[in-house]
Every structure is written in C-alpha cells, then in structure tokens.
Amino acid sequence: MNQPSNTDSAEQKITRTVSVAVIGAGTAGQNAFRQASKTRDDIVIINEGFWTTTCIQGGCMPSKLLIAAADRAHEANHSADFGVHATAQIDGKRVMERVREERSHFASYIKKQVESWPEDKKIDGRAYINQQGLIEVNNELIDAKNIIVATGSSTFIPDGWADKLGATLLTSDTVFELNDLPKSLAVVGAGAIGLELAQAFTRLGVEVTLFNRVKRVAGLKDDDINNKAIDCLSHELTMHLGSDIKDVGTRHTDTQDHPEETAFINYEDSAGEARQWQGEYVLVATGRRNTIKQLGIENLGVELDDKNRPKNLSIKTGQIGDLNVYIVGDANAHIPLLHVASDEGYSAGNMICYAYIRPPALPFSIVFCSPQIVNVGMSLPEIQQDPELEYVVGRVSFDNQGRSRVMGVNCGLLHIYGCKKTDRILGASMIGPDAEYIGHILATAITNDLNIKDMLDTPFYHPTILEGLRTALRDVQHKMKIPYQYHDTQEDNF
DSSP states (O other): OOOOSOOOGGGSOOOEEEEEEEEOOSHHHHHHHHHHTTTOSSEEEEEOSOSSOHHHHHSHHHHHHHHHHHHHHHHHHTOGGGTOOOOOOOOHHHHHHHHHHHHHHHHHHHHHHHHTSOGGGEEESOOEEOTTSOEEETTEEEEEEEEEEOOOEEEOOOTTHHHHHGGGEEOTTTGGGOSSOOSEEEEEOOSHHHHHHHHHHHHTTOEEEEEESSSOSTTOOOHHHHHHHHHHHTTTOEEEETOEEEEEEEEEEEOSSSEEEEEEEEEEOTTSOEEEEEESEEEEOSOEEEOGGGGTGGGGTOOBOTTSOBSSBOTTTOBBTTSSEEEOGGGGTSOOOHHHHHHHHHHHHHHHHHOOOOOOOOOEEEEOSSSEEEEEESOHHHHHTOTTOOEEEEEEESTTOHHHHHHTOOOOEEEEEEETTTTEEEEEEEEETTHHHHHHHHHHHHHTTOBHHHHHHSOOOSSOTTHHHHHHHHHHHHHHTOOOOOSOOOOTTO
C-alpha cells in the first residue's frame, strides 16, 4: 500500500465515524467483522482485491486439490507390490482445470456470505492510515474508535528474482493458474508449501528438484524426526538440502517449433561444489511476509521490529499494548495458519464486543505431504530450554507397524514429549501415515489436560495405524516409571 497523493488530509472532512473498522477481508478479517457486528452497528470492513481468503485462492484448498490428483496417480503407478499392475494416464490440463473449478466452488460460499453483508458496511479499496490516525480509502476519511488490521500476507520473493526469472517465476499465488502441468520445475523452499507442491507435481509426472538452504524440511525442530522425514521423502523427491543459490535467470533456446525461455539456477551443493539446474519454471516457496508497514500503521503508535512484526502484541487478543488497535491473522506474523487466523479474528471481535478473551489455541501444524508431518504443542527445543521441565520422549517407528505395513505406507516416526512431574503431554512431533488424525488426538489430549493413563484407558482398535500412538504412549509411561496394568498386551506390529 502507498500513501494516496492527496496528502493534505488534515484539511479533509471526516466522512464517517465508526466504532470498529476492519481492514482486510481474509479469514481473520471476516471472523472479526462477523463477531464485532453482533453488538456494533457502526462498523465497516475495508478490503482491496478478492473478498475470499488466501486459503481458498492460493493456499490450503487448491494445494489439497492438486495433492488429491497426485495421490490418485501415485497409487495407480505404485500398486505392483500388491499384485495390481496399472499405469496412470495423466491429463495435465484436466488436473489443473479441476483445481480451479473446485477452488471456485469453495470460493462461492465465501462470496455469498460477503454479499449478504450490508453494502454500506463494505468498502472496496486500498486503506491508508494518515498522521491523524484517520483511515483514507477512496474518497472517504474514516474516524474509527477501534481498528482491526487483518491485511494478511504476500508471497516473499528474493530481491531481483522477479526481474531475472520473468515469466518462468511461479509462486503459490500463480502456480494454480497454469493451464497444463509443466515438464520440469525447481521448487525453492522446503517448508509446508514447498514440500506439498514438490511432491504433488512429482507424482503427476513433472521432473521436480527441491532446493533448501538448510538441511531441514517443514521447519522440523526435532533432529530425529527431521532426519526420518528426509529419509522417507527422498524415496521419491530429488532434494538438494543445504544448498546455497548464487544466481537465477533465464536463457533463450531455439527448438524445432519455436524459441523457448529456460530458467536456470546456479548453486553450491552441500559439499560446496558449483552446480546448475535448468528447467521450465522456478516455484519460489520461501514463505510469506506481512505488508502492514505500507498501511501507515505507525501513525497509530504501533511499533514494528526489523522484520515488520508488531511489538507489544498480545497473542491472546491481537491487541497492541493498550492501544485500540488489533493486528490479527497473517498480518501479525505470529503463526501463519488458517485456524490461528480464524481464532485471532474471532478473539479480536469478541474483545471489542464483550471484553472476553478467548484462550489462544494450542500450537498445531500439519504438512500434507506423504508421509504427513505434524507438530503439536511445545517443540523439543522449547522444552529443553526450560530448566524446570523434566521430560521423557516416547517413541514409535512406523517402519514395521502392523496396519502401516499392510497398507504399504510404513515409513515414519513419532516422538511424544511427556512431563515427568505432571504425567501430561507437553508436545509431539511426527512424520508418518495418518499423522493428521494422530495429531488431532494429541491436541485434544493436551487441550483437555488428559494424562498418560487417561490416554491409555481409551480403546485402540486392532488393526489400525492409530495403534502406533498407543505404543508411543506406553513408551512415555515406561520411561516415566508410572505403574499401570494393561488390559490388552497385544502389540500393534502384528
């Protein structure tokens, strides 16, 4: 956002006075608007661009649609071990067409909801907060008692890459607009987005190379889980971890039919050897950054650190110090996940309506690669940094876990971090089959303060992948030296 040219704002007349102004109509902004609207009639929501959400446009939903197609192809192409011989015939144009069709289907529900809001409470335009703390948008000057900033984030592209790569550059905002599957693709960044898209395109027949600056994937902080993740994923992914990209660019090549533009990446591999990749596209998945600095947020008394993250931020409400300013969702750069943005928007709206503080949700993330990666609660480094915490690590490998082996998905490792003093679960990290469900069970257990005995008292049906969770819980119990009689001594690996 840039400040409008009409800088003589002090002489302008205030056109509207409201109790709440929400800037941004993504997940957090929409939740904040709905909640605050329950008790405030003088409210306005301002948004530039699409009135859906990042999740629907270029995040959760289109990526999962691509993964769904990729999984179908993978199962068909890798069924010979079961005595089933098949080869998937992949129609790239139809794959990408369905992604956009279903994305539009999901977006239609959000659009209908937005259309139901009163027209006089919606402003389509670019907001800027001037030096008087008033909101300039279009031809209006708005005085708001409370301001909720939910302007989201944008894809981060390293300096100069956009000019050097030109049309060969893709991001999560643009990749789903491809009309057909590319022939070759470099993915830069091994976070959630990079991993998911790299594997999905690989399974759909695209020649993919994944680059990451460090020898980690999905931001995993438990070294054993990270190493296992690399082991499991490297069976089908070409990964250059610990690589240092020196330069990117394009070169023109002549083919029999027409000239083509080829992308290249010059890099040093983990051994320090100079190498080059060449291919059709470079997908940059190096994270997202908020854009609140361009909003003029400092004119409200909000201070930002060197990474544009707001200081004095309450993670419970999104409020900045004692100001009537709330920064929620991706805009505050706290935890850029949809369910967190949803909770933060709800809490900010609640705070204004009822002065009610909703407890922040437990940290919980899922990467939908295969095997899936899950982190719940406290990370291992956080636990290790607290001298008051005595902990044990319960462990289970899925390499020989019964149902996992039956299904041919037996690669994975689960660590559960248990507190010796309280017999409670502090957190967990995992790569493996059904990780999304195991993660939800553990999140529910931590949220509801269940102890290890409570968890082991619940039934675990045989044979299921979830029996692996029981094995890890038993390992926690054993290492804590807590006496308990098992009703069922059946192990889950046969």
